[in-house]
Structures are given as C-alpha cells and as structure tokens.
Amino acid sequence: MPQPPFFNRQALHLRPDPSRVVVRPFRPAIEPRDYNPVDKTRADHIVDRVLALDEDEVAALLRATLHNFDDRHHNLPETFEQRAKEMEATFSDHASFSPAQRQLIGAYFLHEYSFEAAALFNPSIVPHPCQTGVKPGCVRVVLSLRAVGEGHISSLTFRSGTVAADGALDIDPPARLSRLPAVTARVGDRIDVSFTPDSSLSERVIFPITEAQANGIEDARFVAFQEKGETTYYATYTAYSGNSIRSELLETTDFVSFRLIPLKGAAASNKGMALFPRKIGGRYAMIARHDNESLHLIYSDDLHEWSLGTPILKPRYPWEFIQIGNCGSPIELDEGWLLFTHGVGPVRHYSIGAVLLDKTYPARVIGRSQVPLVQPEKSEREGYVPNVVYSCGAMRFGDLIVLPYAISDTFSTFATMQATVLVDLLKKGLEE
Structure with a gap:
C-alpha cells in the first residue's frame, strides 16, 4: 500500500524530553x-x-x-x-x-514528575487565537500533544508554531520550565483552571486533577468552534481513572484559562468523540464510536449531553478490519466534511485514512480512501507502542491540509496535502 504521491511529509519531529x-x-x-x-x-x-x-x-x-x-x-x-x-x-x-x-x-x-519522559504523541492542531504580527500568507497555530511519563500517566501540553504559505511548518522551541495551572473554581464536576497570562504556551501543562482523570487526560481532539461570529476552542478527551474511562470536554478562548467538565449520556462512556466545528441544522454534531469498531453520527441540543447515534462508517478494507475511529474533528470543505480516520489491521497495525461526508447530511458518505494515506514506515515502527500512526486533529489552511500525527505512540511529526487532490481521491475511491 504505497503512500499517495501528494502526501508531503515534513522533516520535523517532536520528541519527548525527560528534562521537562x-x-x-x-x-x-x-x-x-x-x-x-x-x-x-x-x-x-x-x-x-x-x-x-x-x-x-x-x-x-x-x-x-x-x-x-x-x-x-x-x-x-x-x-x-x-x-x-x-x-x-x-x-x-x-x-x-x-x-x-x-x-x-x-x-x-x-x-x-517528568511528564513527557516516555512519549509525546497524538497531536491536534488549530489556528492560534492571536494572529498579531504573523507574516502575510502565514498562520500561527496551537499544537496540543499527549505527554506520558512514569506510570503511563497522560497529561496535556502545548506548542506554538507557524505554517507558511507553502505548507512548511516551524514549531517554536518549548520553554525551559513548565508549570501547572491554579484551580480557580470547582462547581460540581466542573473544574476551572488558569495559568498566569505572562506564561508562554509551551510552559502550560494540564495534569489530571480529578479521580476520574487520575491516570490520564488522553487524546484531546481540539476544534475551533464557530458560533455567532465567535470562536471557542473545545477539546473532547478521554478521562482515565486507572479502572474506567469517560469522555470529557475542555473549553477555552485563549489557552490561558480552561474549563473541564464531564460529558453526559450513553455516548460519553466511550472514547474517541470528535465535535464538528459548527452546528448543523441548528444542533451540535459529534462523531463517536459506540460499538468498538464503527463510527457513528450524533446530534444534540445540549453540548454536554450525548445519546447514541447513527452508524455511518463500518470496517470495509483489510487495513481497518479490526476497527475504525476518527482522527479528530471533521474539517469543512466546499465539497463536504473531510474526516480523517484510523484503521486497525493485522498485528494491531494502525493506519490513517479519510472519508468525505455530505455537507448538509453528514450521515451520507460521499468519498472514502481505499488504501491508507499514511502508515508506519519500517524505519519508524519501534516505539512505546509499535506499528501505530495516529492523529487527534488536522487543520485546513487555504487549499492545504496540515496533518500532525504520532508514530509508535512515541513522537510526533507532520504532513501536508492538497485538499482538492485528496477530495478527488476520496470520491474516486468510493466509486470503484
């Protein structure tokens, strides 16, 4: 299964640093x-x-x-x-x-605690809330990453960077020191935390706070959500207590102050939920997985409560026979909703593919990759969890799609691709 020719891997790796x-x-x-x-x-x-x-x-x-x-x-x-x-x-x-x-x-x-001593992986990317001083034709971005240290405890950390007009990425060096936020409010299950405004983005680490999160805040899928002309950054993530999981929601407008709150409803007992970047037909929409192998579409009038949804995508090709899941929130294109997926094949071999969903009725699949867009290279298969490539969210920039992804649950890298070429490939894949 060769890599598509339009898939441009960046010579940029973010590796765990035990000194942090x-x-x-x-x-x-x-x-x-x-x-x-x-x-x-x-x-x-x-x-x-x-x-x-x-x-x-x-x-x-x-x-x-x-x-x-x-x-x-x-x-x-x-x-x-x-x-x-x-x-x-x-x-x-x-x-x-x-x-x-x-x-x-x-x-x-x-x-x-060396919070990223073991791994720095499963990234997602969104436009930075502040674009002041960015060169014309470029965009400043926020990259979220899952950091893992001793005892396989996961926390959430960040990087900032810039994407140039040609798709080249430049990630800012992380700050030498790191810090945890202050808890500013606890209201029921809701927790508000805040960092000092003068701290740099890469200093900020959100570590498990509640008993439900005790062993990890895992795989945050960030999305820049648009409503009434305002942008709010939401991230669905998995809270892991060491014995059980649940989906929770993080909310911020500035990446300085954050609100964390558990999601409710039958869907929230599973992991891998990904929020659409705007309402559809006046309702919130989410991609989720209830049955451990297929993707479902859920609608809700309440951002914090999600029942079970409608299955829209089941394993079809050998590289996804075990299960499929989402690799972050859908990306809105003129042609439809672009959703990156992961598939699990023989010997628990993870690959990344994509589908195209109808813009008005996203339960309808209008394009699908028959072969993976990216899979573990032979030279990069060794790591914390071998044979895995995984992403928690890509971003559109003009006609480019910027896809950060992790390799073997150890370090992160990046790729870009032309959106129009990808759309053509997905449509052709569904027709064949």
Whole structure:
C-alpha cells in the first residue's frame, strides 16, 4: 500500500524530553495500625522530624533545597507554601510553624514528575487565537500533544508554531520550565483552571486533577468552534481513572484559562468523540464510536449531553478490519466534511485514512480512501507502542491540509496535502 504521491511529509519531529518537569503532591501512604500505638500516619512522622530540627537547621535545609531545585521550576517558595496550605488538616495536630518550617514541610510533600519522559504523541492542531504580527500568507497555530511519563500517566501540553504559505511548518522551541495551572473554581464536576497570562504556551501543562482523570487526560481532539461570529476552542478527551474511562470536554478562548467538565449520556462512556466545528441544522454534531469498531453520527441540543447515534462508517478494507475511529474533528470543505480516520489491521497495525461526508447530511458518505494515506514506515515502527500512526486533529489552511500525527505512540511529526487532490481521491475511491 504505497503512500499517495501528494502526501508531503515534513522533516520535523517532536520528541519527548525527560528534562521537562513539574512538581506534584507526594502523598505518603498511611502506616498499618499496629505500627504505632497512637496510629500516627507517615505524614505525621515527617512533620515531627522537621519540627525536631532547630531554626538554623531548618533555614539551611530550605536554602539547600531551593538551590537544588530553583532553576527547574517557577517560584518554588510559593509552591512550597501552597502545598503546606493543602496539608493544613495534617498540621492541625502539631504545634504552630514558622514560615521557613511551613515551606520546608511543603517541600517534603512534593515530588518532581517528568511528564513527557516516555512519549509525546497524538497531536491536534488549530489556528492560534492571536494572529498579531504573523507574516502575510502565514498562520500561527496551537499544537496540543499527549505527554506520558512514569506510570503511563497522560497529561496535556502545548506548542506554538507557524505554517507558511507553502505548507512548511516551524514549531517554536518549548520553554525551559513548565508549570501547572491554579484551580480557580470547582462547581460540581466542573473544574476551572488558569495559568498566569505572562506564561508562554509551551510552559502550560494540564495534569489530571480529578479521580476520574487520575491516570490520564488522553487524546484531546481540539476544534475551533464557530458560533455567532465567535470562536471557542473545545477539546473532547478521554478521562482515565486507572479502572474506567469517560469522555470529557475542555473549553477555552485563549489557552490561558480552561474549563473541564464531564460529558453526559450513553455516548460519553466511550472514547474517541470528535465535535464538528459548527452546528448543523441548528444542533451540535459529534462523531463517536459506540460499538468498538464503527463510527457513528450524533446530534444534540445540549453540548454536554450525548445519546447514541447513527452508524455511518463500518470496517470495509483489510487495513481497518479490526476497527475504525476518527482522527479528530471533521474539517469543512466546499465539497463536504473531510474526516480523517484510523484503521486497525493485522498485528494491531494502525493506519490513517479519510472519508468525505455530505455537507448538509453528514450521515451520507460521499468519498472514502481505499488504501491508507499514511502508515508506519519500517524505519519508524519501534516505539512505546509499535506499528501505530495516529492523529487527534488536522487543520485546513487555504487549499492545504496540515496533518500532525504520532508514530509508535512515541513522537510526533507532520504532513501536508492538497485538499482538492485528496477530495478527488476520496470520491474516486468510493466509486470503484
């Protein structure tokens, strides 16, 4: 199955960098009840040991800790103090603390986490909300990526870049330091988080916050949603608790402040949901997969509640016999809705194809690729999960389609293709 001649792979790879770290809460396990006659927890023991140090020892240890880690994180004293504040329930059984003791104790209940040590993959791409200063004929973009570190915990990270008129991509180097957002509100299952406005996009990491997300925020499919002349960026993603999954929705207008909320309805218990970039017939529309092998079209009057939909695409060709899924939100073209898909074939071999859906009635398939557009190259099949190519969202730029995709669940790369040529190929594929 040769690669189509119009498919232009970029000589650009985004690889995981283990030096990029954040600090996360360290929560010592509670000791067995027969360990201590007063049933003190490990946290109590750690606090007692710090309080046993004299003032000079506390000051010296705090200075040494800051010296050792300060060049790896933003404003560590404030981070230590914030962690101490979160530990108030534990501290209530102890004496009062000096500011230095509080910061030092806060440090004992944190640990560094290399959030992309294992993989940086499953990207999606949308136009940047700010195009100020961009050269004529170019577009600034936001790239979202799934980062995986120790324990296969997934988080959401970002890059910025520019696409030139000829399709050449330039991705900005990531910031040296990274940061987590502050939680600004919790209303039921809804969580609002925010980064400082002066932080760069590539510094921002959205790490699992709730129990439902404990083991991962996975495969965010971003889309620039248009309604009443306004653009809101939505991302459907999979929240993984370690035992169960559910689909959730992220919302932002500026990539500084974000709202995360679980989706409701029968469809939300599955993964791989992708929102259309505008309403169709006055209703929200979503591509989803309910049966583990086929794609369905769902309509809803409520952005946050989705029932089951209508099957529109089932496995047909050998490279997708096991299952098919979407590779991000549909892209609106004059000819119809372009939807990239992934297919799974023999030996769990993932490939990327595409279909064209009718613009007014997207349940009607009007074009389909008979062979993959991209599949794992023999030289790139090794990685965290071998034999996989996967994307969470492409973008139209003029007559170009910009497709970021991941290789072997390890690193990400890019390709461009002519939209008109692709449409012709898809229509021809359905006719044959």
